[in-house]
Amino acid sequence: MSDVSLRFVHDPVLAPDLRARIVALWVDVTNAGGAVGFVAPVTADEVRTIADPTLAGIADGPDRLLLGYDDERLVAMAILTDPRFHLKPHLRVLTRVMVHPDAQGRGFGEALLREAERIARDIGLTGLQVTVRDGLGLDRFYRRLGYREVGRWPGALRVAPGDDRDEILMWLGLTQDRHGHRAAD
Secondary structure, eight states, X not given: OTTOOEEEEESOOOOHHHHHHXXXXXXXXXXXXXXXXXXSSOOHHHHHHHHHHHHHHHHTSSOEEEEEEETTEEEEEEEEEOOOOTTOTTEEEEEEEEEOGGGTXXXXXXXXXXXXXXXXXXXXXXXXEEEEETTSXXXXXXXHTTOXXXXXXXXXXXXXXXXXXXXXXXXXXXXXXXXXXXXXX
């Protein structure tokens, strides 16, 4: 991963042109088969039905946006979503984790998640949760980065008639013991 040249921007001002680039990324990732809330094919108008309230949760708080740029091109994003539950102020849910299809295979996904982990630690969080769609191998990717499966919702995601997929719940504990080892979650 040493050759990864991703530049990160945290919590940018969500000007209209940036919102449009985020929606375009989301459309491209979905239409390439990415599991980011839709099933291909999808249009920008369809993505905006979810993107607009999602971006409002960032602009108005409490969610945090992480963008990754390859030179000046937006190629990656993740959202650290507040669970909006008073007993979970120490946790965030990673949502809308994506890397543009033509930028995959260059270590950007790992770099993005490591940066999200760094941000989470910096703001004092003790854990990150992510849910992934079964059947795409995403759980292997997250396991490689230290996440562990903590549950499944069988058939929770209907991607097409007769094609129900499990939603896999994954967890990364962020606390460490005095020796620098990740505490048992």
